[in-house]
Amino acid sequence: MTKPMGQVRRATQGDLDAVLNLDQRNPVGHERSELLSARVRSGECLLFEREGKPVGYLIMRSRGFFGRDFIELLVVAAxxxxxxxxxxxxxxxxxxxxxxxxxxxxxxxxxxxxxLLHKRDWTFSGQLEGIDEGDPEFVFYKRAARAAIRP
Ligand SMILES: CC(C)(COP(=O)(O)OP(=O)(O)OC[C@H]1O[C@@H](n2cnc3c(N)ncnc32)[C@H](O)[C@@H]1OP(=O)(O)O)[C@@H](O)C(=O)NCCC(=O)NCCS
Incomplete structure (x- = not known):
């Protein structure tokens, strides 16, 4: 995998506007904006920035899915x-x-x-009905390669 130019760091409150405005094609509604604001505050948002400008973010909920870490959102500027x-x-x-x-x-x-998940070797876990009508939620997971992990 060639490394994209830029760096990853944890988002801070000062990044919130940039995070909210990152995906211009899909403007963030009120509900999403409250969620993003809470996740940035709790330190659960990783930013990818290029030349000082955030161009992507990922929200990771610690133990948010049956005791496992859960990636709740992943967005890259169009x-x-x-x-x-x-x-x-x-x-x-x-x-x-x-x-x-x-x-x-x-x-x-x-x-x-x-x-993306297939390309990065994530495994299909199953599908959930009843969240978005007619468009099931596909769940994927990836197992850590490292030894220093908790069950
Ligand atoms: C899904 C998303 C996060 C992918 O981000 P990205 O930075 O473009 O992904 P990458 O560049 O790391 O892609 C890696 C690989 O994934 C696959 N891939 C990514 N986007 C693809 C697309 N639109 N069509 C087909 N394959 C795609 C390709 O195999 C790609 O490798 P390649 O470019 O060498 O062919 C981005 O499209 C996005 O922000 N979408 C809107 C938000 C969203 O739906 N998020 C996911 C749910 S929270």
Whole structure:
């Protein structure tokens, strides 16, 4: 995997506006904005920044899914996609995870996210009905390669 130019760091309160405005094609609604604000405050948001400008973020909930870490959101600015940023954020999240498996999920219709997870060797866990009508939630996980993890 070629490394995209830029760096990953934890988001702070000062990054909140940039995070909220990152995906111009899908403006963040009130509900999402409250969630992002809470996650930045709790230190659960990783940012990918290029030349001082956030271009992608990932929200990781510690032990948020049956005692396993859970990636709740992963977003890359539309103009910066297909340059390896989401892959880099996933890699960083996995390297920081302290649980044996890390989980994430996305709608069946999200071709890009599903292709990304397959490409990065995530395993399909199953599907959940009843969240978005007619568009099941596909759950994936990846097992940590490291030894220093808690069950
Ligand atoms: C899904 C998303 C995060 C991917 O981010 P990204 O930075 O473009 O992903 P990467 O560059 O790391 O992609 C790695 C690989 O995933 C696959 N992939 C990513 N996007 C793809 C697409 N639109 N179509 C097909 N394959 C895709 C490809 O195999 C790609 O490798 P390649 O570019 O060498 O062919 C991005 O499209 C996005 O922000 N979408 C909107 C938000 C969203 O739906 N998030 C997921 C649910 S929270």
């Amino acid at each position: 103009q910066d996609r297909r340059t390896g940023i989401a892959s880099r954020l996933l890699h960083e999240a996995l390297s920081q995870s302290l649980t044996r498996e890390t989980f994430t999920s996305t709608n069946e219709s999200n071709v890009a996210m599903i292709a």
